[in-house]
Amino acid sequence: MSRRQGIMSDRLKLELAEELGVADVVSREGFGGVSSRNCGNLVRLAIERAERQTMQNN
Template sequence: MRAAPIRKGLFALGRRSMMSERFKEELAKELGFWDVVQKEGWGGIKASDAGNMVKRAIQIAEEQLANRS
């Protein structure tokens, strides 16, 4: 199955979505925990930060879909 771009860096894969590293970096910077990622890697972030990152990615995807209408 070929991924359909929703937003630069965010791809829909059926029921799942996959974020590019660049998009994840943008979200981490926006949400304020990029410094942790740089020091400790993605495994060093808090579960709440990971959840907030997913919530923000979903919000962006929904906004993009709404703008297509």
């Protein structure tokens, strides 16, 4: 069974991790090492960014 491909690119996830200040954890342990709280914050940042882009494109 293959893994489901994520919606966000790896590049975007790394940009968001840098913005949140957890890029060092990601580089050492991968995204599995990021706390649940910070994973939620990454999702929040991704949603905010998508909303901004949507508003700019309209």
